[in-house]
Amino acid sequence: MGAQMETLILTAAWEPVGRVGWERAMTLWLAGRAEVVEVYEDRRVRTVSVHFEVPSVLRFVRGLRPQTKRRPSFSRANVYARDEGRCQYCGRRVPRHDATFDHVVPRGRGGKTGWDNIVIACLPCNRVKACRTPDEAGMALLAAPRRPHVLPRAPMMVTWEKGMPLTWRQYLRDTRYWGARLEQDG
Numbered sequence: 001m002g003a004q005m006e007t008l009i010l011t012a013a014w015e016p017v018g019r020v021g022w023e024r025a026m027t028l029w030l031a032g033r034a035e036v037v038e039v040y041e042d043r044r045v046r047t048v049s050v051h052f053e054v055p056s057v058l059r060f061v062r063g064l065r066p067q068t069k070r071r072p073s074f075s076r077a078n079v080y081a082r083d084e085g086r087c088q089y090c091g092r093r094v095p096r097h098d099a100t101f102d103h104v105v106p107r108g109r110g111g112k113t114g115w116d117n118i119v120i121a122c123l124p125c126n127r128v129k130a131c132r133t134p135d136e137a138g139m140a141l142l143a144a145p146r147r148p149h150v151l152p153r154a155p156m157m158v159t160w161e162k163g164m165p166l167t168w169r170q171y172l173r174d175t176r177y178w179g180a181r182l183e184q185d186g
């Protein structure tokens with residue numbers, strides 16, 4: 001049983017939020033706060049009376065409290081969270097892999113990359129709007145974009161690295177893309 005054996009922790013919304021030692025993971029699970037999603041197939045913990053598999057991925061049963069301690073960083077994941085996964089033009093729910101990021105005022109017209117000028121949009125709306133302002137395109141925003149003080153969910157904190165347990169792979173796919181800090185203009 002290597003001391004380095006760790007468990008990946010997911011939020012109730014399946015976002016990777018941290019990694020802890022397996023003993024801590026067992027405590028969360030035994031307290032009923034998290035469920036086992038994946039186990040280390042080849043490892044078992046044996047005590048006098050029982051032996052059980054070691055969790056490699058755990059998922060919190062209930063949602064985490066919104067983040068309040070620090071201001072959310074400007075990342076795709078956080079813009080997506082702020083917009084609650086809805087296209088800000090038509091209001092449709094957009095799965096993360098289909099979401100596009102729209103400059104409300106296009107870059108070519110002096111629009112900045114930042115919290116107050118980036119929203120998520122579905123592909124059809126993004127194509128229709130193209131390089132126009134919302135006024136020109138006749139497309140109203142659901143709400144004026146702002147920097148959020150808190151986010152409805154914890155952002156992704158863990159990204160895939162070589163050498164991590166393979167059972168983590170599918171939960172960490174795309175996290176580098178989604179969790180990356182974005183350059184803000186001005």
Ligand SMILES: [Zn+2]
Binds near residue numbers: 088090092123125126
């Ligand atoms: Zn749309």
